[in-house]
Amino acid sequence: MTNTKSNAMWGGRFAAGPDAIMEAINASIGFDRRMARQDIAGSRAHAAMLAQQGIVNVTDIEAIREGLLTVLSEIETGEFAFSTALEDIHMNVEARLRDIIGDAAGRLHTARSRNDQVATDFKLWVRDQMDAAMTGLQALMQALLGQAEAGADWVMPGFTHLQTAQPVTWGHHMLAYVEMFGRDLSRFQDARARMNESPLGAAALAGTSFPIDRDMTAKALGFDRPAANSLDAVSDRDFALEFLSSATICAMHLSRFAEELVIWSSAQFRFVTISDRFSTGSSIMPQKKNPDAAELIRAKIGRILGANIALLTVMKGLPLTYSKDMQEDKEQVFDAADTLMLALAAMTGMVGDMTANRDSLEAAASSGFSTATDLADWLVRTLDMPFRDAHHVTGALVKLAEDAGCDLPDLTLAQMHTVESRITKAVYEVLGVHNSVASRISYGGTAPVQVRAQIARWKERLT
Numbered sequence: 001m002t003n004t005k006s007n008a009m010w011g012g013r014f015a016a017g018p019d020a021i022m023e024a025i026n027a028s029i030g031f032d033r034r035m036a037r038q039d040i041a042g043s044r045a046h047a048a049m050l051a052q053q054g055i056v057n058v059t060d061i062e063a064i065r066e067g068l069l070t071v072l073s074e075i076e077t078g079e080f081a082f083s084t085a086l087e088d089i090h091m092n093v094e095a096r097l098r099d100i101i102g103d104a105a106g107r108l109h110t111a112r113s114r115n116d117q118v119a120t121d122f123k124l125w126v127r128d129q130m131d132a133a134m135t136g137l138q139a140l141m142q143a144l145l146g147q148a149e150a151g152a153d154w155v156m157p158g159f160t161h162l163q164t165a166q167p168v169t170w171g172h173h174m175l176a177y178v179e180m181f182g183r184d185l186s187r188f189q190d191a192r193a194r195m196n197e198s199p200l201g202a203a204a205l206a207g208t209s210f211p212i213d214r215d216m217t218a219k220a221l222g223f224d225r226p227a228a229n230s231l232d233a234v235s236d237r238d239f240a241l242e243f244l245s246s247a248t249i250c251a252m253h254l255s256r257f258a259e260e261l262v263i264w265s266s267a268q269f270r271f272v273t274i275s276d277r278f279s280t281g282s283s284i285m286p287q288k289k290n291p292d293a294a295e296l297i298r299a300k301i302g303r304i305l306g307a308n309i310a311l312l313t314v315m316k317g318l319p320l321t322y323s324k325d326m327q328e329d330k331e332q333v334f335d336a337a338d339t340l341m342l343a344l345a346a347m348t349g350m351v352g353d354m355t356a357n358r359d360s361l362e363a364a365a366s367s368g369f370s371t372a373t374d375l376a377d378w379l380v381r382t383l384d385m386p387f388r389d390a391h392h393v394t395g396a397l398v399k400l401a402e403d404a405g406c407d408l409p410d411l412t413l414a415q416m417h418t419v420e421s422r423i424t425k426a427v428y429e430v431l432g433v434h435n436s437v438a439s440r441i442s443y444g445g446t447a448p449v450q451v452r453a454q455i456a457r458w459k460e461r462l463t
Contacts, residue, residue: 026324027084029092031331033075038124039089039117040072042200045220046112049213055111060104067101068093090117111210112203115234115322119199122330124221126243129337130192133247136344137185138462141178143351145462148174149455153448155433156271156361157370162263164368167433170356172446175454177257182458184250191246195239198223202233205321235321237311240333244308247340251301254343258298261350265291270360275353278346293346300343307332365433369398369408374430374439383422393420 044065051061071093074080086092098105151170158168198218201208207230214226227233264271278293310332314325372394379390396419401408404415409431416423429435441447444454 023084026087028088028327028330029082029084029086031334032089032118032121033082033092034334035089035121035125035330036075036093037072038121038128039093040068041124042117042120042217042221043093043108044068045217046200047108048220049216050107050110052216053211053213055210055212056107060107063101063104064097064108067097067105070100071096088114088118089121090114111208111212112200113205113234115204116199116202116230119202119234119236120221122237122333123195123199123239126239126333126337127192127195127222129333129341130188130195130243130246132341133250133337133344134185134188134192136341136348137181137188137250140344140348140351141181141185141458141462143348144174144178144181145455145458147171147351147354147356148178148451151356151358152451152455153434153437154356154358154361155365155437157365157368158446164364164370166373167365167370167436168440168446169437169448169451170358170361171448171451171455172437175451175458177253178454178458180253180256181250182461184246184253187246187249188243191239191242193224195242196222196224197227197233198225199227199233199236201226202230205231205234231321235318235326237315237326237329240329241308241311241315244304244311244333244336247336248301248305248308251304251340251343254347255298255301257347258294261294261354262291262298265289265294269364270357271364273355273357274350275355277353278350293350297343297346300339303339304336307336362433366409367407369401371408371431371433371436372398374436375408375427378427378430379420379423382424382426383420 047056047061047064047068050056051058071080074096080092080096082092083095086095094105094108097108148171151174154170155167156170156173157164158166158173198214198221200217200221201212201214218224218226227236261272261274263269265274274289274291274294276289279289279291311329314328318325375397376387376390376394379385379393380387383390385393397408397411397416400415400419401411404411409428413423413425416427430439437446438448441450444450
């Protein structure tokens with residue numbers, strides 16, 4: 001069956017319209033309608049430039065720019081009837097514009113192609129998502145800083161291999177994630193700065209013979225400059241790949257933190273209590289309170305990483321410039337952006353609501369021979385013992401305490417003397433967990449004074 005409206009968009013080259021299968025595989029309007037606002041913004045900027053350069057008369061351009069606002073209003077209110085036969089958001093908008101203002105709508109596409117149009121729309125959309133991700137990250141970091149400030153001097157176990165290693169502070173642990181998400185923030189900032197060049201005016205691939213002003217359209221759309229090579233401008237999707245790469249690393253950090261929350265909220269740890277807003281119950285076990293939000297955040301990286309791999313795979317074999325393969329660049333980016341924003345919002349809510357159980361944290365910090373390293377350091381400082389010898393002595397004392405069923409601070413001086421006779425009662429000053437964390441005053445260390453300094457530094461950076 002012939003579709004004359006679709007054929008009119010393609011011009012006179014095609015005698016018959018696509019059949020249903022071709023229409024289904026070729027159309028992108030089912031997903032690229034999400035770029036309507038960006039498409040119309042790009043078209044309005046292009047139209048204003050055409051008028052200023054005298055390429056299209058002002059009367060037609062005024063009608064085009066006003067008509068585009070009408071189209072945008074219809075889309076935003078849900079009145080717009082999208083057509084699969086018109087393939088994509090660009091053709092749907094242009095066809096409706098023609099309905100509204102008549103033949104003048106046909107002048108809008110002067111000096112541009114769908115290639116530079118879609119590259120511009122997509123870049124604007126991704127840039128908006130980068131801005132949203134940065135806002136979401138800043139909110140999460142503020143929530144983490146609130147937790148860090150409340151527990152700057154609360155002790156908890158620090159782990160390696162998920163086994164007690166040395167005591168740290170709750171504030172220090174929260175700040176570790178602030179640092180991670182701070183790097184994510186900087187990755188989005190870097191990528192945004194790098195992508196902020198306008199493809200508009202590159203036309204199909206070679207530029208245009210019309211006397212366009214690409215600086216004008218770039219400035220109108222908030223770009224720093226026009227892209228310098230027309231071939232690259234229409235074929236570049238690095239900006240989407242950088243967004244997905246940054247989103248993947250961010251999702252990995254979210255997943256690591258979510259895993260800790262799952263562990264910490266268990267009956268075996270009881271380090272934190274996650275609020276009812278971010279927990280669910282069991283259909284059969286009435287005592288259960290499941291950290292489902294954390295578990296779902298932990299899983300979200302699969303979708304985002306998958307999107308990253310999918311787009312890399314689409315792009316890896318494409319010769320310059322545009323190929324229809326590149327229509328497959330959007331759905332996974334849209335899904336990854338939605339997934340990342342949901343995960344950020346859920347984690348921010350969880351962090352803001354959760355309660356750290358100070359007594360459980362301190363009890364755990366005081367167990368598992370967590371001050372063994374402090375003891376070894378004391379032997380080095382006080383007895384001038386080589387560290388390897390101090391390590392051996394400390395290991396023997398840990399074995400002694402383990403056999404006695406107690407922790408290091410519970411050993412008597414007489415018991416310690418069976419391993420090393422020069423140990424004095426001054427050793428007990430370093431065996432308490434509070435003394436241990438207070439002594440870690442090196443820059444970036446867990447001492448409360450360092451934690452509070454880092455909190456102040458991050459508050460200033462995020463202001």
